[in-house]
Amino acid sequence: MTAPATPAPAARPAPAQRRDVAPLLLVPLLALAALPLIGDLSTWITLTAAGLAMGMIIFIIASGLTLVFGLMDVLNFGHGAFISVGAYAAAVLAPSLSGLTQTDSLVLNIVALLALIALAMAVTGALGYAFERIIIMPVYGQHLKQILVTVGGLIVAEQLIIAVFGPVQIALPLPAAFRGSIVFGDVAIERYRVIAVAVGLVVFAAMLLVLGRTKIGLLIRAGVENGEMVEALGYHIRRLFVGVFIAGSALAGLGGVMWGFYREALTPAMGMDVMVLVFIVVVIGGLGSVGGCFIGALLVAVTANYTGFLAPKLALGSNILLMALILLWRSRGLYPVAKR
Amino acid sequence: MSSDTAPLLTLTGVNTHIGPYHILQGVDFAVPRGSLTMLLGRNGAGKTTTLRTIMGLWHASAGAVRFDGADITAWATPDIAQAGIAYVPENMGIFADLTVRDNLLLAARSGPIDETRLRWIFGLFPALERFWSLAAGVLSGGQKQMLSIARAIIEPRRLFLIDEPTKGLAPAIIANMIEAFRELKKNPDTTILVVEQNFLFAKSLGDAVAVMDNGRVVHAGAMAALAEDRGLQQRLLGLSLDQHQ
Numbered sequence A: 001m002t003a004p005a006t007p008a009p010a011a012r013p014a015p016a017q018r019r020d021v022a023p024l025l026l027v028p029l030l031a032l033a034a035l036p037l038i039g040d041l042s043t044w045i046t047l048t049a050a051g052l053a054m055g056m057i058i059f060i061i062a063s064g065l066t067l068v069f070g071l072m073d074v075l076n077f078g079h080g081a082f083i084s085v086g087a088y089a090a091a092v093l094a095p096s097l098s099g100l101t102q103t104d105s106l107v108l109n110i111v112a113l114l115a116l117i118a119l120a121m122a123v124t125g126a127l128g129y130a131f132e133r134i135i136i137m138p139v140y141g142q143h144l145k146q147i148l149v150t151v152g153g154l155i156v157a158e159q160l161i162i163a164v165f166g167p168v169q170i171a172l173p174l175p176a177a178f179r180g181s182i183v184f185g186d187v188a189i190e191r192y193r194v195i196a197v198a199v200g201l202v203v204f205a206a207m208l209l210v211l212g213r214t215k216i217g218l219l220i221r222a223g224v225e226n227g228e229m230v231e232a233l234g235y236h237i238r239r240l241f242v243g244v245f246i247a248g249s250a251l252a253g254l255g256g257v258m259w260g261f262y263r264e265a266l267t268p269a270m271g272m273d274v275m276v277l278v279f280i281v282v283v284i285g286g287l288g289s290v291g292g293c294f295i296g297a298l299l300v301a302v303t304a305n306y307t308g309f310l311a312p313k314l315a316l317g318s319n320i321l322l323m324a325l326i327l328l329w330r331s332r333g334l335y336p337v338a339k340r
Numbered sequence B: 001m002s003s004d005t006a007p008l009l010t011l012t013g014v015n016t017h018i019g020p021y022h023i024l025q026g027v028d029f030a031v032p033r034g035s036l037t038m039l040l041g042r043n044g045a046g047k048t049t050t051l052r053t054i055m056g057l058w059h060a061s062a063g064a065v066r067f068d069g070a071d072i073t074a075w076a077t078p079d080i081a082q083a084g085i086a087y088v089p090e091n092m093g094i095f096a097d098l099t100v101r102d103n104l105l106l107a108a109r110s111g112p113i114d115e116t117r118l119r120w121i122f123g124l125f126p127a128l129e130r131f132w133s134l135a136a137g138v139l140s141g142g143q144k145q146m147l148s149i150a151r152a153i154i155e156p157r158r159l160f161l162i163d164e165p166t167k168g169l170a171p172a173i174i175a176n177m178i179e180a181f182r183e184l185k186k187n188p189d190t191t192i193l194v195v196e197q198n199f200l201f202a203k204s205l206g207d208a209v210a211v212m213d214n215g216r217v218v219h220a221g222a223m224a225a226l227a228e229d230r231g232l233q234q235r236l237l238g239l240s241l242d243q244h245q
Ligand SMILES: Nc1ncnc2c1ncn2[C@@H]1O[C@H](COP(=O)(O)OP(=O)(O)O)[C@@H](O)[C@H]1O
Pocket: B018, B021, B023, B041, B042, B043, B044, B045, B046, B047, B048, B049, B050
């Protein structure tokens, strides 16, 4: 896809392009504010690293959901099912990759992780396609029914997992080289957290690239803003949406694998548990905004880790409080998408 | 394909409901090939609903919309667009978060933007060249209107539906719009249907005219005839003499 080069600079100055940076400062400010409360630098670093890692995983899960909502106004509570299914798919394949995961070779471990991710994404992507056709398609434009059928889908998925794997938690041990910590002086950061941050950044960068630089990405952004106009320009937004739904489901599967390894254990309800945070993130970020979703995910996870340490009883409440504060500041989320 | 003398677009007995409301109540009119047809009528007469029904954004509950012989009444909007109809909605429908460039890139459905055509558009609307890589949301109302029209003409299309291109624009920009439409009309294959409230604008550009009231077309004919007949204007549009001087 080529476009004409940018024309020569204009004689008359262009109107100032508003760059909205305030939300970018939230995570650093929150981290700085927490430092004196926590008191101890190495504890603070540990908590912050944990928060960032968890935030990246939540972002991976939430990014697909926010686009699905933005593009077609579809409230998909069933998204949580893809988290669990992705994680369980990885747990099924993991034993047969033990040759790769039991060695201390970081490279072989990464190959194994990528294989597990590929499988989980393929399974959840395919499941997402079926879910869209069978469950979502009949209830377009009907929010109440969407909530009912997608929650129903989530419950069915959870029960199917219980039927196959049993109700108790199963282990998903980390590959050997991902265990332990990287130590700088008296500060230790768990290796897997670094890996989770790296995976999250790769996903974020890939999404920005696709959304900013490709025609499909431009169509998705345009569709979030004004789907009717995208159709009037001659594009079938339904087809675009199915693609986004599949990609979003696959990303939830990827997030499920990362989350499963983070906890090193899977439970049938893990998807539903994470969804509470995911919805808070999507609302905080601004429905349909990937950038807002990224910041929102980091905020929510860092807040959860700080309060988990400072006042464990307030952990979930703190995120609801966070959401309330953000919505008081910006009632439609950090980066509200301009709607027609 | 029908013969070259048949109208490009024909509406016969078109009825459109929006929810419980019966908005279009049997719209009949035709847009001749190669003409600029003005669709006039007071606020709420059903002009926008007519364009949206042609585009498939509302679907007619009765009657037929024919485009170049094909019955497009039940077609989906993207298919109607792909048949060669470009639409400039009343609210302009620009993508505010996308740059001017990306707005045009999406409108150029069949591939990269044609460089010569882009130069031609920059000639019509120089502001678009100046603000090429800015988010379209920061443009002024007039510039957004230019972008919306540029999107429609970035590739050759067979029919242009343009809803109130002068709405809310300053006189200087309206003059720019008139020039742009004159330039568009130079191509004899261009067929345009424009909804207007500004009678001066309509009079200076229109070849044919249809006037709507209460969800029906109540008059259709040559623009020149309506322009000369003040009594008819008065009756159809409620224009007083001084309003259109
Ligand atoms: N989305 C809608 N819901 C309900 N009524 C509508 C809607 N859009 C238009 N109408 C009604 O349909 C009539 C025609 O509207 P419209 O086609 O926009 O008129 P015009 O473009 O000629 O001003 C008006 O009475 C308007 O109130």
